[in-house]
Amino acid sequence: MNNSSNGFRITPRLIVGLTILALGVLWTLDNMDYIESEQFTQFWPAVLILIGLVRLTDPRSSRPSSVVLMVVGAFLLFVNLANIHWDFGDLIPLGIALLGAKLVWDAMGRRRPPDGREDPNADVHAFAMMGGVHYQNTSQAFRGGDANAIMGGVELDLRGASIKDGESAVIDAFAMWGGVEITVPENWRVVGQVLPLLGGFDDKTATSRTKTGPELIVKGAAVMGAIVVKN
Numbered sequence: 001m002n003n004s005s006n007g008f009r010i011t012p013r014l015i016v017g018l019t020i021l022a023l024g025v026l027w028t029l030d031n032m033d034y035i036e037s038e039q040f041t042q043f044w045p046a047v048l049i050l051i052g053l054v055r056l057t058d059p060r061s062s063r064p065s066s067v068v069l070m071v072v073g074a075f076l077l078f079v080n081l082a083n084i085h086w087d088f089g090d091l092i093p094l095g096i097a098l099l100g101a102k103l104v105w106d107a108m109g110r111r112r113p114p115d116g117r118e119d120p121n122a123d124v125h126a127f128a129m130m131g132g133v134h135y136q137n138t139s140q141a142f143r144g145g146d147a148n149a150i151m152g153g154v155e156l157d158l159r160g161a162s163i164k165d166g167e168s169a170v171i172d173a174f175a176m177w178g179g180v181e182i183t184v185p186e187n188w189r190v191v192g193q194v195l196p197l198l199g200g201f202d203d204k205t206a207t208s209r210t211k212t213g214p215e216l217i218v219k220g221a222a223v224m225g226a227i228v229v230k231n
Helices: 012-031 046-056 063-082 088-109
Strands: 123-129 132-136 144-150 153-157 168-176 179-183 189-197 200-203 215-223 226-230
Touching: 012 046, 046 063, 063 189, 123 132, 123 153, 144 153, 144 179, 168 179, 168 226, 189 200, 189 226, 200 215, 215 226
Parallel strands: 123 144, 132 153, 144 168, 153 179, 168 215, 179 226, 189 215, 200 226
Antiparallel strands: none
């Protein structure tokens, strides 16, 4: 989100920094008996809502994870303001169910390649569980595929592949207690739509800030794992 001609931007990092600064000041004033800090700190879930809103304006950020942040922040803010007593552990089964529902939704919504396509290697499917696999794809009409790592690692090398003009390739990645590493050509543009849950998505490509070049969309989820795209 650009806020002035000098390039000043409101970012999640700025919001977190201001929040930490405010908490330090509030707790100091509380210790000096000037205020009751709980009157203000109960609004801390609003930070999650703000971060979600800022991420929605960033085309490189995952929209699903931004919405999740906003929903969680709104729920926690309601709980605090309504003075409802509950245990985070009560929501763990619901979280597991929602994660499973997302995986099923992504699997069912994955596009299927048309029969009789010219290049049988246009799609890649990689799966690693308690181990590691390495795939190299050189298709000149690359369409995408899926990469799944559960307590293991998947390395997908696409440096020799190409995407047809006017088309986008989509990779559905899932990392749980593991990692997925995707290496792409330097002229590819990466769009990240990964939902991180105690995990992370990292776009290390040279063209991550440009708007030109073949487009690779990386979506999915990282659960206590990592999904990395690099050159």
